[in-house]
Amino acid sequence: MADPERTCILTRDAAPRDALIRLAISPDGAVLPDVRAKAPGRGAWIGVNRAALDTAIAKGKLKGALARAFKTGPIAVPDDLPARIEAALERAALDRLGLEARSGGLLTGTEKIEAAARSGKLRLLLHASDAGADGNRKLDQAWRVGSDREGEDMRGLALPVARPILSMALGRQNVVHVGLTDPDAAKRVGEALHRWLHFIGPDLSTAPCETASQGASALPVTAGSTDGTAENDEDFE
Numbered sequence: 001m002a003d004p005e006r007t008c009i010l011t012r013d014a015a016p017r018d019a020l021i022r023l024a025i026s027p028d029g030a031v032l033p034d035v036r037a038k039a040p041g042r043g044a045w046i047g048v049n050r051a052a053l054d055t056a057i058a059k060g061k062l063k064g065a066l067a068r069a070f071k072t073g074p075i076a077v078p079d080d081l082p083a084r085i086e087a088a089l090e091r092a093a094l095d096r097l098g099l100e101a102r103s104g105g106l107l108t109g110t111e112k113i114e115a116a117a118r119s120g121k122l123r124l125l126l127h128a129s130d131a132g133a134d135g136n137r138k139l140d141q142a143w144r145v146g147s148d149r150e151g152e153d154m155r156g157l158a159l160p161v162a163r164p165i166l167s168m169a170l171g172r173q174n175v176v177h178v179g180l181t182d183p184d185a186a187k188r189v190g191e192a193l194h195r196w197l198h199f200i201g202p203d204l205s206t207a208p209c210e211t212a213s214q215g216a217s218a219l220p221v222t223a224g225s226t227d228g229t230a231e232n233d234e235d236f237e
Helices: 050-058 063-071 081-102 110-118 135-144 163-170 183-200
Strands: 005-007 014-016 022-025 032-033 043-046 126-127 178-179
Touching: 005 126, 014 050, 022 063, 022 126, 022 178, 032 081, 043 081, 050 063, 050 081, 081 163, 081 178, 081 183, 135 178
Parallel strands: none
Antiparallel strands: 005 014, 022 032, 022 043, 126 178
């Protein structure tokens, strides 16, 4: 079943719900991020990155769009809303990595990851932001060899967090590189990373992936897609 679509209240572009960010209104009228789409009541959706959201807030466009959508009285947009969204998306992505680690679907340690990469079992490769260039190149090359894609620009994704944060999220010590061999686990992690990185700037769909079928086409469609018909239940377009 296709993921229901929503419409960004700022751009009017439609995209699957999981590719957008839900905003909710607290009882006192404050706009809060609801990145897991769990808060009760009505919500509004945005699909822009942080820079565009900063501009929309500065020009009053977000408040106007929310007022038109909710029609619930005074709305307060916190000055730090973009920072709150970024923090929530980061937490959701790291939580997803932690869940995969606890389920046994995630590899750490250069030797284990390299072995999986060279045997063609690796589906997603991640590097901490402070990982050494030599270590990254070694694992990237092993991934290309195991995927029979030597000579291509296929490489792991450098995360915007350093090893202490990555280690804490996974409940392991000194995590520098992360590998996923299960296609479903790689897809779940990829989707969580896509929303986070799209919001802060880089888009995961531009990063080289294990195969074309597990690359950009396997990730959620970003805002701007016109495929499908936007659905609405209790949430505003």
